[in-house]
Amino acid sequence: MTVNLTLLTVMGALYACGIYLILERSLTRVLLGLMLLANATNLLILATGGYAGLAPFFSKDTDPASYNDPLPQALILTSIVISFAVTAFMLGIIYRTWLLARQDDIQDDIEDRRVAETPSFDAEDDAVIPVETSEFPLPKLGSDGSDSSAAAEPAATVEAGGRTLLAEHAALEEKPGSGNIAAIDNDNAPRAGGAK
Amino acid sequence: MITVLAVHFAVAAVAPFVFRKFGRNSFYALAAVPAGSFVWLLFQHAAVYGAGSHAKTPAQTGAPAEIVPWIPSLGLEFAFRMDALAWVMSLLVLGVGALVLVYCARYFKDEDSYLGGFGAQLLAFAGAMFGLVTADDLLMMFIFWELTTVLSYLLIGYARTRLAARRSALQALMVTTAGGLAMLVGLIMLGASAGTYRISGILEQAPELVSGPAAGAVAAAVVLILAGAVTKSALVPFHFWLPGAMAAPTPVSAYLHAAAMVKAGVYIVARLAPGFTDTAYWLPIVLGLGLATMLVGGYRALRQTDIKLILAYGTVSQLGFITMVVGLGKPDAALAGLAMLLAHGLFKATLFLVVGIIDHQSGTRDIRKLSGVFRSSRALGIVAGIGAASMAGIPLLGGFVAKESVLEAFVHFTAAPGHGPWGAVVLTGVVLGSVLTFAYSARFMWGAFAVKPGVERTPFKAIRTSFLAAPAALSVLTIVYGLWPAPVDAWIQPYAALFTGETQLTEGTSDAGSAAGAAGHLALWHGLTPALGLTAITFAAGAAMFYGRGLVDRIQSAIPPWFDADRGYQLTIGALDDVAVWITGRTQRGSLYFYLAVILTVAFVLPLSALIAANKPLPEGLYFVDPNSPLQLVAGAGIVIGALAAVRANKRFLAVLMVSVTGYGIALMFALQGAPDLALTQMLVETIILVAFVLAMRSLPPELRDRTGGKYRVVRVIIGLSFGATMVFAAIHAMGARIATPVSLEFPKLAYEGGGGLNIVNVTLVDIRAWDTFGEISVLALAATGVASLIFVRGRGDRLRTASAVAEGTVGRRHGVDKSSRDGAALALTRKFAAATRDPWLVAGRTLAPERRSIIFEVVTRLVFHSMIIFSLYLLLAGHNLPGGGFAGGLMAGLALTLRYLAGGRFELHEATPISAGTLLGIGLATAALSGAAPVLLGGQVFQSAIIEFWLPVFGDIKFVTSTIFDTGVYIVVVGLVLDVLRSLGAEIDEHFEERPLQLDAQEATGQEATEGGDQVSAGIPAGSTQGGKP
Secondary structure (H helix, E strand, O other): OOEEHHHHHHHHHHHHHHHHHHOOOEHHHHHHHHHHHHHHHHHHHHHOOOOOOEOOEOOOOOOHHHEOOHHHHHHHHHHHHHHHHHHHHHHHHHHHHHHHHOOOEOOOOHHHHHHHOOOOOOHHHHOOOOOOOOOOOOOOEOOOOOEOHHHHOOOOEEEEOOEEEEHHHHHHHHOOOOOOHHHHHHHHHHHHHHHO | OHHHHHHHHHHHHHHHHHHHHHHHHHHHHHHHHHHHHHHHHHHOHHHHHHHHOOOOOOOOOOOOEEEEEEEHHHOEEEEEEOOHHHHHHHHHHHHHHHHHHHHHHHHOOOOOOOHHHHHHHHHHHHHHHHHHHHEOEHHHHHHHHHHHHHHHHHHHOOOOOOHHHHHHHHHHHHHHHHHHHHHHHHHHHHHHHHOOOEHHHHHHOHHHHHHOOOHHHHHHHHHHHHHHHHHHOOOOOOOOHHHHHHHOOHHHHHHHHHHOOOHHHHHHHHHHHHHHOOOOOHHHHHHHHHHHHHHHHHHHHOOOOEHHHHHHHHHHHHHHHHHHHHOOOOHHHHHHHHHHHHHHHHHHHHHHHHHHHHHHHHOOOEOOOOOOHHHHOHHHHHHHHHHHHHHHOOOOOHHHHHHHHHHHHHHHHHHOOOOOOHHHHHHHHHHHHHHHHHHHHHHHHHHHHOOOOOOOOOOOOOOOHHHHHHHHHHHHHHHHHHHOOHHHHHHHHHHHHHHHHHHHHHHOOOOHHHHHHHHOOOOOOOOOOHHHHHHHHHHHHHHHHHHOHHHHHHHHHHOOOOOOHHHHHHHHHHHHHHHHHHHHHHHOOOOHHHHHHHHHHHHHHHHHHHHHHHOOOOOOOEEOOOOOOOOHHHHHHHHHHHHHHHHHOOEHHHHHHHHHHHHHHHHHHHHHHOOHHHHHHHHHHHHHHHHHHHHHHOOOOOEOOOOOOOHHHHHHHHHHHHHHHHHHHHHHHHHHOOOOOOHHHHHHHHHHHHOOOOEHHHHHHHHHOHHHHHHHHHHHHHHHHHHHHHHHOOOOOOOOOOHHHOOOOOEOOOOOOOOOOHHHHHHHHHHHHOOHHHOOOOOOHHHEOHHHOOHHHHHHHHHHHHHHHHHHHHHHHHOOOOOOOHHHHHHHHHHHHHHHHHHHHHHHHHHHOOOOHHHHHHHHHHHHHHHHHHHHHOOOOOOOOOEEEEEEOOOEEEEEEOHHHHHHHHHHHHHHHHHHHHHHHHHHHHHHHHHHHHHHHHHHHOOOOOOOHHHHHHOOOHHHHHHHHOO
16 A cells, blocks of 8 residues: 555654643643644544545546545544534533643643651551540549549540551541541530530 | 252341341241251162162163253253262251351350341352252362352351451462363363263273273373362362361351362362372372371361361361262272261251350350350250260260271271281371370360369350250251261162272172172171271270370370461462562552553554565555645645644644644645545644643743653654654564455445435545444533533532623633733723723623733624624535535534634633523434434434425425435534533633632732732633634
8 A cells, every 4th residue: 555655744743742732731732742643643644544545526427446544534523513512511621620720731630749758647547546445434433433444544536647646636637527536626616615 | 950050049138027027037948948958868879779779880870850951052051960979968068057056046146247148149049059969960060169269268257247257268269270170171171071061971981091091091080070179178288278268157167168079079079089099199198188188177176275176177077077978989988978978967057056156155165265065055065065076986876886887997908918008007096096086075074064273264144955956956957967977877888889990890799789789888886897896906005195185285285286287378478479569669650651651552562563474565546746746845844843843842732733733734735635525624733722722721830841852752762763664664574465446436326326425535424424423422511511510519600600690801800910011001001991891893892800801802803703603504515416424514614613613702602502501412412313313213324314395485405315314413412522621621721810819809809919829810801811712
């Protein structure tokens, strides 16, 4: 089969420029790069059709081989319109990014960095927990009949995320649908104030 | 057997509903399932033993079996078989299971949460365990094995809000599944070596396997399977998970971690022992790890202050003990091992249930707080005493009978030649372990029930009889077992006979009596045997250790703790976590640039290496200048220049324009190549994209700064150039490799005769490859909806006010311009000239602010719009035979709408399209879909087209092809897409702008200076985009 080097050279140049652009931080440039890549791919498909030929309109006397190959053309037509839709979608993204964050840049994902900085201490795995010697802990009664279990032993604490928490709060946090610790502490604050 | 399993799982599935209605008493209903199965099992006795007691073959062919094919092509089947071993194990599993469920009914409270799920899991566990011991297929057995692991995880983690429970559950899961995985590999190796996964079949050919050519693989497989058994039965070095699992509710500990699940490992050993004791590593693993476990468990049990943990370490110790015996591979050891397994199940379950009662009634399990419990409940003390005595091996109880025969077996083992000093070591170790067992049994009884000086008497609520029933029943069984061991002996003898089967062949004796003789018998009194002497030593030393417990304590505290396996586990898991974080941190940098650079580098390095490695010459037929269209060179040069300029451009709109230049260049390239349809479509698309770009980008700063500079730029250049070059060479070679005739040579004929059209490309789209096009327009509808959602956020924004409801000259008014400046003067002038009602060229033209209007533009639009719409319809209808089609037509109509919008603002757009974009997309898709489905209703195929010819007065002969209807759907979808783009990126963003200057005005009123942004904003709206749109 014959190979048209002009088309392929142009295609290669478009690929190179497109790749250069999508490796950029600016979203607009990334989109322009994508458009160049789409154009380059269209040229690649076009080149598979071989020599330039007659426009593919049927005529009884024409040898089928003298048309330019209609199949790549149909594929490219589909590709052109899809690229348009994708470009419009990307434009929507760019506008929204601008509206929300006033920037046109692709930001690094902070979450990934946070994962990379995960400390090796994990409360779920490594926190020291008090030994439990019963599934049915009874409140300890002092001599005056008041509940002295809280006063008798210092409340168990858990190290979590660099902070020291009451073990029971940490446990509460683990319950499905619970808020975070800060919320629990805030809930407690007014109650403590009210008691005074 | 399958019925029993099915009933277990079915009742477990409905259990939560039962619990919702009847509360904790539902446990009784659940207990009926294993209890009923237990009765069924007793009736099976005749079937299992009637044939089995006289069977001489190792496989015991008489055992009842049930086989249902499952996936025959993979050799998977539901194969179950009830032989003596399975029967004895099932007795334990179902019997203890029923009693534990009965016990649960009083252990839990009605108001305990998640009780339904707990009950279901416990019952399902009984079913899984039954399946495990009766399965006759290695893979079936593995499935049940893993089921027990998962259920154990759920049961240990029952108190899901407690950190300790969660952590222990996860630990147990990790350790046992790690072993399970090793076991799976071993099972598959074994099954593959044997050529069957049927366990009975494998055991039949075990002698050939062990000594055959695959002996090495079999030995390795057995080691891997033993790894599974070792983790499951909590042998050293994996013993730590079992004490950890004591975070489970006590009934779970009693059932899973004493009677049933941990015995699964022992069961595997027992199952394989008849065939594989002779493999290379069997005895060292079984005896070495077993002995170590027995001693470590016993030693640590003496250090515990929690009575449940004493039992837990005791269980660890006993598991090591039982594994040793069962794995010894001698008939007497097999008999003794199963006897011990039963005895242990009975007494350990009793003791755990007693611990549960103590905890439940007194609120603690700490021996430093418990005092005088025996005085509070003598019945409980007696039940516990029987269990503990059996554990210590005191005569008249089951434990004594079993232990006696175990010691007997080890004495024989030591006496037998061929083991060297190891026999004596093992025997000494076993005796030492028994001493420890006696000592911690005594410590348990003392710790739980004794009156301790200086400790307040523990408050203890009275126990209801129903609560005590289950442990009491178990202790009665322990006594019966001890006094009348004959039935148990009879149950186990067929299993023990399996081991004599091999020796029989060599010795030539074949009567059943000799088999039983080789195994011995379980009995209370064997006479004055060495084993009895050892028992006496054990008692003496154990009692001494108990009375000297203060001294033992001090010695134990003085010895520094050795390596703590639990700590080792935590360190391993922690190290694993750290490595995972490290690798993730190195590879997942959160930078798109990094990811793309890696992906693209791989994308060119791999094909390039392949090309270089293949070292093929360039194909023939390369040419630079196409003789049919030499102009391509010129167009190509233009495209490349445009692309390079786009890369270098530092102004946003300049870059967009340059990309457009390449786009238009490519349209030219299409035209030169002989593709007029493509050229037309590309031109239209390129124009609309340009408008869309300008509309969307008008609020962004005009500068386009290159932030990825420095060394990154070099990398980008290298990747870009290499990628481009690779693509060129890959394309050359791919095209050069083509040898087949293009399928499309048939297309012209197909298009004309089948599709009834002259435009081959169009017929390809709407007929030959209609599915492809249908998929594409669905994507278009999705993308259009995506654009609308991104801009409107809430809904598709299909509702807009009509132009008549808008005050004149209000849209796009400029605000915040200083009246005294030049701009201000110019504004005032335009406003003076504007009399909006005067120029009704466009419906909504009057709504625009005077400074936005261009009368010439409005007039031109008025003149051109309808022609464009007519032309677009022409493109649609003529497309079947001439350049055009649904895509081109739709884009042309879209362009006409774009013109209306640019000239008359967003209300004009709304007036131009009374149908919303969403509706258009829907109608278009529906039309296309119907045109595909209708032929099916008429008896044809999907997307089949028909040619209808008729005559009309003015038009003459008309040849209508039904695929035009499909093309109409495409047309409507494309119009909807363009409309969505205009409404979102155009009209809605206009509205965003108009909200902002008002805010600026408000700021001015409060004395703040308006920012310069206001100017840039007002430069945007239609007039600005017109300039951008018409370069």
